[in-house]
Amino acid sequence: MKKTFSKIDKPLLILMVISLVFGLMMVGSASSLKAYMSKADSYFYFKRQLFFIIIGLSCFLVLIKTPIKKWKSLVYLAIFGVAGALVYVLINEKVMNGVSGWLFIGGFGIQPSEFAKTVLILFFALTFEKMMKIKYVSNVAKLVPFIVPFVFVLLVFKQPDFGTMMILIGITMVIFLIVPYDNKTKFIMATFTIISVLILALLMLVTGKGLTSSQISRFNYKDPCTRYRQETGYQVCNGYIAINSGGLLGSGYGNSKQKYLYLPEAHTDFIFAIIIEEMGLIVGVAIILVYFIMIWRIILIGRKSYNLQGTIICYGVATLIALHVMINLGGVLGIIPLTGVPLPFYSYGGSFMINLLICLGFVQRVSVENKTFEQKHLVR
Numbered sequence: 001m002k003k004t005f006s007k008i009d010k011p012l013l014i015l016m017v018i019s020l021v022f023g024l025m026m027v028g029s030a031s032s033l034k035a036y037m038s039k040a041d042s043y044f045y046f047k048r049q050l051f052f053i054i055i056g057l058s059c060f061l062v063l064i065k066t067p068i069k070k071w072k073s074l075v076y077l078a079i080f081g082v083a084g085a086l087v088y089v090l091i092n093e094k095v096m097n098g099v100s101g102w103l104f105i106g107g108f109g110i111q112p113s114e115f116a117k118t119v120l121i122l123f124f125a126l127t128f129e130k131m132m133k134i135k136y137v138s139n140v141a142k143l144v145p146f147i148v149p150f151v152f153v154l155l156v157f158k159q160p161d162f163g164t165m166m167i168l169i170g171i172t173m174v175i176f177l178i179v180p181y182d183n184k185t186k187f188i189m190a191t192f193t194i195i196s197v198l199i200l201a202l203l204m205l206v207t208g209k210g211l212t213s214s215q216i217s218r219f220n221y222k223d224p225c226t227r228y229r230q231e232t233g234y235q236v237c238n239g240y241i242a243i244n245s246g247g248l249l250g251s252g253y254g255n256s257k258q259k260y261l262y263l264p265e266a267h268t269d270f271i272f273a274i275i276i277e278e279m280g281l282i283v284g285v286a287i288i289l290v291y292f293i294m295i296w297r298i299i300l301i302g303r304k305s306y307n308l309q310g311t312i313i314c315y316g317v318a319t320l321i322a323l324h325v326m327i328n329l330g331g332v333l334g335i336i337p338l339t340g341v342p343l344p345f346y347s348y349g350g351s352f353m354i355n356l357l358i359c360l361g362f363v364q365r366v367s368v369e370n371k372t373f374e375q376k377h378l379v380r
Contacts (some may be wrong), residue, residue, distance in 0.1 A: 004065055007371040008364045012297040015290055015359055019345035024049055027348045029254050030274040031267035045267055045348050052350040054126035056357030062370060063361030068309060072126050078119045079148060080378050085112035086155035087152045113164045114351040116152045117171060118359055121369050123148055123314030132180065142185060146172065163339030167323045174310055174319040185246045235336045238262045239270050241278040241283075250280030269340055269346045291325050291344070310366040317359045 028046035035044035089103060089112060103110040127145045156165045176189070205247040242258035246252065256277045259266040266274050276284040295318045303313025321344050328343040330336035342352045 001148070004368055007368040008064060009297055009301055010366045012294060012301075012360070012367075013364070015294050015297075016345075019287075019294075020053055023345040024053065025253070026271060026275050026278075026346055027267050029256065029278060030259050030271055030336060031348060032254070037261075044316065045301060048350070049348055051352070052353040053357070055350075056354040057356065058359045060361040060364075063358065064364045066365065068125075068313070068362070068365055068369065071122060073121065074137065075122050077127055078115075079123055082112050082116045082119050083155065086152070086159075090155065090158055108350060109349040111349075113152075113156050113159070114174050114355045115163055116156070117164075117167060118355055120149055120152060120168060120171060120364070121175070121313060121320070124172075124179075124316065124363070125309045125312040128175075128179050128312060129307060132308055142181060143189070146176075146189075161340070163327055163341035166327065166339070167320060167341070170323045171316050171319050175316055177254070178311060178315055180308070181327055235265065235270065236338065239273040239332050240334070242270075242273040243281075244262060246277040246280055246284075248281050250276065250278045250283065253278055260300060268342060269328065269338065269347065271331055271346045271348070272329060272343055275346065287346075288325075288329075291321065295336055301367045301370065304370050305366055306370060310370065313362050313366050317363050320359060321356075 024046065027049045028043065031045035032042045036042040038044075041047075071078050085103060092103075103112065124145065131141075131145070149168055153165055153172075156168060176186070179188075238258055241258065242263065245257070251257075256266075256274050258277055259274055261357050263270045263273065272284065272287075275287065297322070298314050298318040302311045302318070305311045305314065324341055324344050327339055327341040328338065328347070331338040331341070334354075344352075344356055
């Protein structure tokens with residue numbers, strides 16, 4: 001275990017731990033009133049988030065010790081498992097926050113769509129690594145791996161969860177760009193995909209079919225404070241108030257006023273607004289800089305990878321984190337419609353937190369295998 005830890009990316013690990021600790025503190029602060037009023041325990045969400053982090057870190061430790069090739073036999077089973085779970089939640093129709101994407105087991109809600117992101121990245125990594133070793137691959141065979149994201153995206157769209165759908169599409173696009181297909185094949189596939197998506201989007205906007213009234217209302221996201229008493233403006237406007245009242249240095253830890261039920265999702269979607277209100281704009285900017293550094297470290301590990309498998313895993317995880325940050329902050333700041341996408345390390349949520357640490361476990365395993373390969377190569 002000591003040898004393994006010596007080969008992981010230390011800056012990434014340090015930033016991960018700092019983010020987990022600070023994120024847990026902010027969940028405890030942002031959720032305290034809601035937890036007391038609904039659960040008669042001010043630390044209810046804090047303790048649950050800590051539980052999720054412990055599970056995630058346990059998975060993280062297992063992953064950095066396990067060679068990636070050992071997951072080959074399980075990844076295809078995981079694809080069918082996640083797809084089956086996504087079908088089940090649609091049939092079961094237990095709706096939470098307008099999305100029927102939840103499995104409830106022993107008082108805990110599980111979102112299969114969160115794990116679909118990691119399963120998709122691992123599937124692409126293992127499949128393309130194997131495919132690129134084959135001398136001749138037909139154009140039809142090159143399309144086969146993209147059936148999996150198509151199925152995932154379709155099932156997530158039906159929940160409907162546009163935020164997760166956008167992230168799955170983003171991951172697929174980035175991995176498609178880095179796979180060493182010839183330019184002609186890439187151009188044909190990209191053109192076909194773009195035209196199909198544009199036609200589908202146009203039909204949905206013109207006819208309104210495929211979109212619920214709640215989803216359509218989210219496109220009315222500009223100037224939220226002019227609609228303060230309406231659902232389309234209430235949350236974002238209160239987020240603005242929290243950010244504005246925080247100033248440079250904030251009101252102090254635990255002193256947020258907007259968490260007093262003005263922001264219904266203070267500890268989940270709008271945790272960033274509470275962070276700035278309590279800790280100030282300086283801390284908010286520091287968090288964004290930490291994200292940049294973490295994403296850059298993950299990309300560096302991918303660039304140093306001696307095989308396509310490691311590159312795909314790292315670029316996929318970097319894309320996942322970057323899209324979560326952009327979509328969450330874009331919604332909080334009123335730049336794009338709200339989609340309910342959590343903010344990495346800070347938003348409360350079990351499925352996302354565990355999945356995030358699993359992703360980072362795979363990245364650190366790539367780092368371990370890179371350095372092991374380098375050492376063997378130097379010895380030779």
